[in-house]
Amino acid sequence: MDAMDAFLYATGRSLALTGQHGQHLARTGTAAEQLWLLGGVALSLTAAGVVALAAVRGRKRDH
Numbered sequence: 001m002d003a004m005d006a007f008l009y010a011t012g013r014s015l016a017l018t019g020q021h022g023q024h025l026a027r028t029g030t031a032a033e034q035l036w037l038l039g040g041v042a043l044s045l046t047a048a049g050v051v052a053l054a055a056v057r058g059r060k061r062d063h
Helices: 003-011 031-062
Strands: 014-018 024-028
Touching: none
Parallel strands: none
Antiparallel strands: 014 024
């Protein structure tokens, strides 16, 4: 286990991808961080849907 693996193990993080020669390409966050990000994405998509529905209803009234 190298120093980076020991650090990742100690902090509860893991590697998302590993390159051909063992380079670290991306790290994922902890489960709590991932849930917060997932919740943020879900909230953003919901808000975009609400705005889209309101825009469609407004266009139906104009015609």
